[in-house]
Amino acid sequence: MIESIIDLGLTLIKRIFPDKEAQDKATIELMQLQTSGELAKIAEQSKVVVAEAQSQSVIARNWRPIMMLVFVFIIFNNYILVPYAGMFHVIIPALAIPEKMWSLLEIGIGGYIVGRSGESIARILKK
Template sequence: MFSAILGPLIGGLFAVIDKAIEDKDEAAKIKARLQEMVLTGQMKEIESAAAIIVAEAQSESWIARSWRPLLMLLFGVIIANNYLVVPLFGTPSADIPPDMWDLLKLGVGGYVLGRSVEKGVKVWKENE
């Protein structure tokens, strides 16, 4: 089951790498390393994370399916408040600890990865 998801997952990662890494040689090296990891079975952690995301996506509970996007939306509201509302209206800003920025970066990466997995799940269901 998860090998059907791993293909679109890797494709999604490659797309993120192409957008995030300006140096094409460096991007090619990273993609080659990912392919090597897939071939040698070192992607078990990512595959496990994908399994969790698939289970959440297939859940009948709205909150289980939506908590990741809702969290990203909350981060977006906080950032919009601090960098749009506060300068325009002089309202109090929310402190953003460095750990929250780290979580946001991780969350955005996970969200992109999660969206790739969701697309992979749709393909997998169509091929069942």
């Protein structure tokens, strides 16, 4: 969605500003708005991860690691366990891997890294 908005903005800039220099200036401003919006979004996401990591609730604190372990098990099952079991004529069902699981795995790993980095920065700033 953001990409389509940016594309529309670039098209409008080309139509509104006939001067190449004015187009470049407006394009830079549009890109800065996009970048600052993305950075704000990342900052908000990292706050959520840090809050979860510091929570007193065991479930709130550990749901991401548990989810990642489930994903690791599915990957282990499908790409290691099933092929090796098949060598010994043991049939183990491969688990379906939805497309969005890979996205969640990327987000989970990214969130974990951002959250842990945020905790480290918070500890350093606290000193």
